[in-house]
Amino acid sequence: MNKRRIAILGSTGSIGRQALDVISxxxxxxxxxxxxxxxxxxxxxxxxxxxxPGSVVIxxxxxxxxxxxxxxxYDIKVFAGMGSVNDLVKSSAIDIVLAAMVGFSGLEPTxxxxxxxxxxxxxxxxxxxxxxxxxxxxxxxxxxxxxxxDSEHSAIFQCLQGERAEIEKILLTASGGPFLHxxxxxxxxxxxxxxxxxxxxxxxxxxxxxxxxxxNKGLEMIEASWLFNLPPDKIEIVVHPQSVIHSxxxxxxxxxxxxxxxxxxxxxxxxxxxxxxxxxxxTERLDFPALSRLSFFAPDPERFPAxxxxxxxxxxxxxxxCIMNGANEMAVSAFLExxxxxxxxxxxxxxxxxxxxFVVAPSLEDIYRTHAEAKALAxxxxxxxxx
Ligand code: MG
Numbered sequence: 541m542n543k544r545r546i547a548i549l550g551s552t553g554s555i556g557r558q559a560l561d562v563i564s565x566x567x568x569x570x571x572x573x574x575x576x577x578x579x580x581x582x583x584x585x586x587x588x589x590x591x592x593p594g595s596v597v598i599x600x601x602x603x604x605x606x607x608x609x610x611x612x613x614y615d616i617k618v619f620a621g622m623g624s625v626n627d628l629v630k631s632s633a634i635d636i637v638l639a640a641m642v643g644f645s646g647l648e649p650t651x652x653x654x655x656x657x658x659x660x661x662x663x664x665x666x667x668x669x670x671x672x673x674x675x676x677x678x679x680x681x682x683x684x685x686x687x688x689x690d691s692e693h694s695a696i697f698q699c700l701q702g703e704r705a706e707i708e709k710i711l712l713t714a715s716g717g718p719f720l721h722x723x724x725x726x727x728x729x730x731x732x733x734x735x736x737x738x739x740x741x742x743x744x745x746x747x748x749x750x751x752x753x754x755x756n757k758g759l760e761m762i763e764a765s766w767l768f769n770l771p772p773d774k775i776e777i778v779v780h781p782q783s784v785i786h787s788x789x790x791x792x793x794x795x796x797x798x799x800x801x802x803x804x805x806x807x808x809x810x811x812x813x814x815x816x817x818x819x820x821x822x823t824e825r826l827d828f829p830a831l832s833r834l835s836f837f838a839p840d841p842e843r844f845p846a847x848x849x850x851x852x853x854x855x856x857x858x859x860x861x862c863i864m865n866g867a868n869e870m871a872v873s874a875f876l877e878x879x880x881x882x883x884x885x886x887x888x889x890x891x892x893x894x895x896x897x898f899v900v901a902p903s904l905e906d907i908y909r910t911h912a913e914a915k916a917l918a919x920x921x922x923x924x925x926x927x
């Protein structure tokens with residue numbers, strides 16, 4: 541395989557750091573061309589000195605001088621601001637753009653990368669939730685493949701290799717998060733610290749809170765629907781607390797294919813970077829006799845209303861999933877700032893979905909407008925909660 545030149549948008553986050561770990565293990569196959577970070581200047585500097593990308597971007601302009609001074613002795617160009625990320629992803633020195641920024645902010649640079657014909661390794665599910673129809677249309681138009689990095693979607697993608705058959709349904713597995721067995725009453729007052737303690741996966745704060753509320757699985761259902769071109773009623777969420785099966789595909793003859801492995805995000809990251817090849821990785825291997833038991837059950841809509849909200853939003857279509865996503869981003873930050881209780885997250889999302897302007901066939905401009913409106917409405921609801 542030819543050496544691939546990689547841009548990592550969000551290199552100091554959980555996915556970005558694990559991607560650099562993968563790259564460091566295969567210096568003959570990958571090299572970093574661009575690293576970007578929002579605020580973590582010290583880690584960005586450290587990564588840049590180690591991996592020597594052509595350019596780095598620190599999105600927070602206040603930190604530009606710090607990064608620029610530290611990297612002065614090296615042959616690395618330093619830029620600031622989101623505008624620079626949007627420009628630099630177009631560089632002909634980049635083959636693959638790993639979109640690993642958090643939340644809605646990943647949308648704009650991903651669109652620029654698609655329009656310049658890059659391979660997109662997509663870790664940012666909010667991009668497809670907010671603007672799935674636009675992103676997938678542009679991906680076809682510009683011939684820029686969107687490859688999944690999310691572990692479930694990578695599993696489905698791996699199960700589909702070599703298949704031309706119709707998919708009967710996707711079985712999207714969910715760990716159930718830290719509150720899988722927490723009763724509804726206790727769920728009202730769980731703390732930030734408890735919510736941030738995920739049993740199986742090591743991830744950033746936003747996705748960990750989304751996992752605790754199970755909104756993550758709602759977002760992933762929508763992401764799967766766009767990536768694999770399936771209606772929501774063909775995507776079934778199955779709770780599987782051990783996270784050994786990363787998801788499954790059921791075909792029309794009743795056969796089911798699953799992808800299994802120890803939970804380690806480096807596997808789906810590497811698969812997206814090396815696709816269609818599969819290369820070695822020193823992950824923990826499954827020991828089947830030691831596994832003893834794999835369990836499965838349906839999600840509880842009473843305790844985890846976020847799942848039903850996601851199905852409702854996606855079935856309604858238009859900009860509704862974008863509204864839901866914007867409200868969720870706002871509610872999750874409010875919870876992380878101790879402004880609202882955990883069980884108010886889905887409530888705020890639901891109320892925002894009722895109030896925000898609905899657009900049947902949104903343009904990209906409508907999507908940006910919707911995101912801002914949904915966040916403003918959710919912020920207003922949060923303000924009322926805290927009065
Ligand atoms: Mg996932």
